Amino acid sequence: MKQDRPWYWAITERGQGPDYYFDATFAPQNAAQLAVLVQRYLPTGFVRNEAHTSAIQYLKQSEDVLILFSATIDVYVSRLSIYHQLGGGQDYGETSLLRDLAQSPELTLLQWRVGYGGDGYAHGDAAGGNGDTSLLAYLKPI
Secondary structure, three states: OOOOOOOOHHHHHHOOOOEEEEEEEEOHHHHHHHHHHHHHHOOOOOEEOOOOEEEEEEEEOOOOOEEEEEEEEEEEOOEEEEEEEOOOOOOOOHHHHHHHHHHOOOOOEEEEEEEEEEOOEEEEEEEEEEHHHHHHHHHOOO
16 A cells, blocks of 8 residues: 655745645534644644644754754644644654544545745745645645
């Protein structure tokens, strides 16, 4: 069985970044259930605090440089956001979370988008669509 492509594959394919963004909007009546399901399917390594759910990974590149890669998952009412600071080219389990949410009969995904940018870098969208079918098609391997 082939594994889903990571949610940010369209960004890395275009060589964009350095930051990666995923935003999804669900039906307003799904707000409470979205929060419950994100907690249920939360990837290993993420911790919950009052502001958001985050995972942080450090990578030592050389003796003099320490680069911080972080991944953050936010749920605000009926909106889900994922943010990768400095990309990092690593899926922290969010792709599985997105697939599970898109396949949930308890949620109605209205629209989603994958974007890129960063301080001093051009911002733009790499992919997007409406509904769960388009997101699941985007995540499928070629």
